[in-house]
Amino acid sequence: MASSRTGKLVILSGPSGSGKTTVVRKLLGVAEPRLELSVSATTRPPRAGEVDGKDYHFLTTEEFLRRKAAGEFLETFEVFGNGYWYGTLRSEVERRLADGISVLLEIDVDGAMEIVKQYPSAVTIFLSPGTEEELERRLRGRKTESEETIQRRLATAKREMAAMNKYKYQIVNDAGAVNETVQRLADVIQNDSGDDAL
Numbered sequence: 001m002a003s004s005r006t007g008k009l010v011i012l013s014g015p016s017g018s019g020k021t022t023v024v025r026k027l028l029g030v031a032e033p034r035l036e037l038s039v040s041a042t043t044r045p046p047r048a049g050e051v052d053g054k055d056y057h058f059l060t061t062e063e064f065l066r067r068k069a070a071g072e073f074l075e076t077f078e079v080f081g082n083g084y085w086y087g088t089l090r091s092e093v094e095r096r097l098a099d100g101i102s103v104l105l106e107i108d109v110d111g112a113m114e115i116v117k118q119y120p121s122a123v124t125i126f127l128s129p130g131t132e133e134e135l136e137r138r139l140r141g142r143k144t145e146s147e148e149t150i151q152r153r154l155a156t157a158k159r160e161m162a163a164m165n166k167y168k169y170q171i172v173n174d175a176g177a178v179n180e181t182v183q184r185l186a187d188v189i190q191n192d193s194g195d196d197a198l
């Protein structure tokens with residue numbers, strides 16, 4: 001039977017390396033209302049261990065642009081200006097919300113602002129790493145990016161940090177405090193009133 005209530009749409013943004021994926025993995029198990037993750041599409045190649053359909057829908061550029069032209073995305077951006085596309089698929093979001101299931105988007109600042117235009121009552125949360133030095137330490141420690149990519153992501157981080165006040169909530173993911181961050185995220189999501197995001 002269809003639910004009479006729509007689910008909450010939760011948007012989590014923050015610089016690459018701030019810890020979004022790390023906290024989201026834990027949050028999905030504890031959040032109330034229960035959250036399901038929207039799996040984004042991307043044209044970037046998979047990292048070691050990443051699984052198609054779970055971490056991302058990995059698409060060729062041709063397939064991504066075909067689906068974009070067909071109107072299958074709520075938003076798309078070339079996040080780091082490096083030629084790789086990222087996007088939120090309507091199929092990951094619309095049906096779940098209509099069925100009363102809450103959905104979490106882990107997306108960049110530009111994508112978040114585009115979604116808020118369409119869903120003004122989205123719960124928008126910005127996750128920051130504390131300091132620039134800590135962000136760089138985490139990005140390097142992950143050992144997934146080339147030096148050029150790290151530099152591009154650090155440069156993008158400055159622009160993203162400047163946009164944090166556009167979010168309804170700002171949370172610092174302090175070093176070594178993943179569990180505390182997850183708890184704060186869970187509290188914010190549970191207690192959000194549903195007032196417009198901006």
Ligand SMILES: Nc1ncnc2c1ncn2[C@@H]1O[C@H](COP(=O)(O)OP(=O)(O)OP(=O)(O)O)[C@@H](O)[C@H]1O
Pocket residue numbers: 014015016017018019020021022023138139141142173174175176177178
């Ligand atoms: N609170 C924390 N303290 C110390 N290290 C952390 C913390 N949170 C995450 N990390 C580490 O920082 C690195 C980056 O985390 P993660 O991959 O979750 O970032 P992200 O924001 O999802 O990045 P991207 O946007 O590139 O996907 C990982 O190695 C992770 O283990």
Ligand SMILES: Nc1nc2c(ncn2[C@@H]2O[C@H](COP(=O)(O)O)[C@@H](O)[C@H]2O)c(=O)[nH]1
Pocket residue numbers: 013014015016040041044075076077079086087088089106107108109110111112
């Ligand atoms: N606008 C969108 N941004 C997205 C989406 N999915 C992920 N992202 C952002 O990309 C960066 C980089 O991710 P990585 O996996 O290559 O390290 C990350 O900060 C996400 O916020 C999306 O669908 N739309």
